[in-house]
Amino acid sequence: MSLPNAPHGSARPRLPRSHWARRALRPRRPLRLSPLREHLRDTFWFAPTAAMALVVAAWWLASLIDSALVESLRSDGDYDALTDLIGIADDAKTIVTTVSSAMMTFIGVVFSISLVAVQMASGQFTPRVVRIFVRSRITKLTFSVFLATFLLSLLVLAAYDGETDPRLVTTVPFVQSMLTLLMVGTSLLLFVAYVNSTLRLLRVSHVIDRIALESYRALATMPFSEHEPPEPGHVSEVITYRGRAGVLRDVNIAQLVAAARRRGVVLRLLPRIGDFIGPGTPVFAVHGGTGPRRYALSVGVDRTFHQDIGFGLRQLSDIALRALSPAVNDPTTAVQCLDRIVAFLGSLADVPLGAVSHTDRKGEVRLVQELPGWTDLVDLGIAEIRGCSAGNPQVSRRLMAGLDDLLSLVPAERRAPLERHRALLRQAVERDVPEAADREFALVSDRQGIG
Incomplete structure (x- = not known):
């Protein structure tokens, strides 16, 4: 992904939405068999x-x-x-x-x-x-x-x-x-x-x-909306989890929406997809009445891509960290991971993140699901790699270029986490690299690292 560099003080360019962003904002109705298929x-x-x-x-x-x-x-x-x-x-x-x-x-x-x-x-x-x-x-x-x-x-x-x-x-x-x-x-x-x-x-x-x-693909399945989900009102009941402990892999959205419609309530999923839950963990906040006694949650031993938009960043970050370890010492692989991380974050630059709402056939909100926000995804994709890149100019140069590209693309309210990581990267290089010429070289913005 090649994004234009722009001075930090310039206005954000009006770029068209990416293909995946347009698909994410396209309304769709969840299928009952979708979790089973996955x-x-x-x-x-x-x-x-x-x-x-x-x-x-x-x-x-x-x-x-x-x-x-x-x-x-x-x-x-x-x-x-x-x-x-x-x-x-x-x-x-x-x-x-x-x-x-x-x-x-x-x-x-x-x-x-x-x-x-x-x-x-x-x-x-x-x-x-x-x-x-x-x-x-x-x-x-x-x-x-x-x-x-x-x-x-x-x-x-x-x-x-x-x-x-x-x-x-x-x-x-x-x-x-x-x-x-x-x-x-x-x-x-x-x-x-x-x-x-x-x-x-x-x-x-x-x-x-x-x-x-x-x-x-996981991003394209999320029903993002241009508008914030409506406030569901007073919490009438909190449903706790009763089952074996494990990672929340996904929920059957169609069944939950149908159950909430029959009872005339709004459900809010409290844990995120990918959270570890155990018996007694609050899983649903019920608004407007009594919640269903049965809930369609899938718990397993590990995360999946289904409904989990942060799992890909987790894997890419893990591969980059393994490549940057002293035992492997493969910065080129870390740069390849950064290429995909920057591209993925760039596709989310103008996508409204946070909570998403699922509606019934009449268009009434029945289920509100919490998703990682922009800051969460930026930290997930960049924080750990940044911590290992100070002594490796190939990675620090690529990371600096990726942060500059994202800063030129995102709106003003999303610049703060990127600027924070940019400042922390500069501080780490100045702290760990003794020579001034090497510090200057390591902080040059280069999309290929060192080529």
């Missing part, structure tokens, strides 16, 4: 299970076609064609047998590659990027198709009749064998795509890009 994407069992169920259904349909084909040839008295069909199926049986014995080896290779990739990414970047591999569509698709192909080959081998007399044979797994060969070809293509995708995910630049993309 939770299934965070699992590794659903896709293989669904694939095996589908392949059983496909095998059953293919067996019906095979039986109908044999019955049609027998009723027509075309035993020569039936004999040829039996010969083709017998030839395919050799391939299916080989596929059945070799497919488990392929599955083991895919699983081993995935474990090694996850281990390397967790050690080199941050443990929080493991979910990228878990949510990888190509990894799930490859693993699912391999398992489905293995299961299909077993079903097809069990379907062979063993009878060679065309007058006595009841079924010939011709269509089933062709389906197995088609699955084998698909598996080979997916294996190539899987290896290519895994190698890309082992490169830190692609991991950073994926995190930034997920952050923008």
Whole structure:
């Protein structure tokens, strides 16, 4: 992201909203199944299970076609064609047998590659990027198709009749064998795509890009409004959490809005998405009546991107801190993280942050949700990296350029946290760098750090 530099005293340029800012301000209605869809994407069992169920259904349909084909040839008295069909199926049986014995080896290779990739990414970047591999569509698709192909080959081998007399044979797994060969070809293509995708995910630049993309998607799901949410009034009840302790991953907005509409109340979600909550933690303030007895909260062991606009900044900051540690000493990776952090904060420059309100079908506010404010997001993305950048001119120069770009973009009421970090960066460099020439060099605004 390249933003124009402007003197601190100049007026803020009137720039058009970014694509993600326009999407964030576009009204939308939350879906009831949205949290379930996100939770299934965070699992590794659903896709293989669904694939095996589908392949059983496909095998059953293919067996019906095979039986109908044999019955049609027998009723027509075309035993020569039936004999040829039996010969083709017998030839395919050799391939299916080989596929059945070799497919488990392929599955083991895919699983081993995935474990090694996850281990390397967790050690080199941050443990929080493991979910990228878990949510990888190509990894799930490859693993699912391999398992489905293995299961299909077993079903097809069990379907062979063993009878060679065309007058006595009841079924010939011709269509089933062709389906197995088609699955084998698909598996080979997916294996190539899987290896290519895994190698890309082992490169830190692609991991950073994926995190930034997920952050923008999370931002686009938030119903930001140009106006502040209305004050809901007196708190009539506070609902406390009753369940196992963990991180608040998301809430089912559609269910909460429907429950609040039925009771004629307004709910305010007290903790933020990503907060750790335990039994007895206040979770909802009810305005105007009695709140619902059941609440749709999802609590887990770690944060997710769903409804959490700060999680991407948390991951990018973690990767940059790991890169700036003495054991790694990779300032270029930290600069790449800063590129994405500045771009993400720049896309929020004119987006109204803070609380967002969710309305029912009549347009009445039923749920108010607290989000991180501008200062919170700036501190999350910059504070820790700034604390480690004083002795590294490449990072300090890039950070100085990013702060200057953001200062030229944000309105006057949002300049304070940026100016604070700019002043603290200058103080840290002046304190830790003894030579005046080195201090001057480290504080030059440079979007590539040192290039």
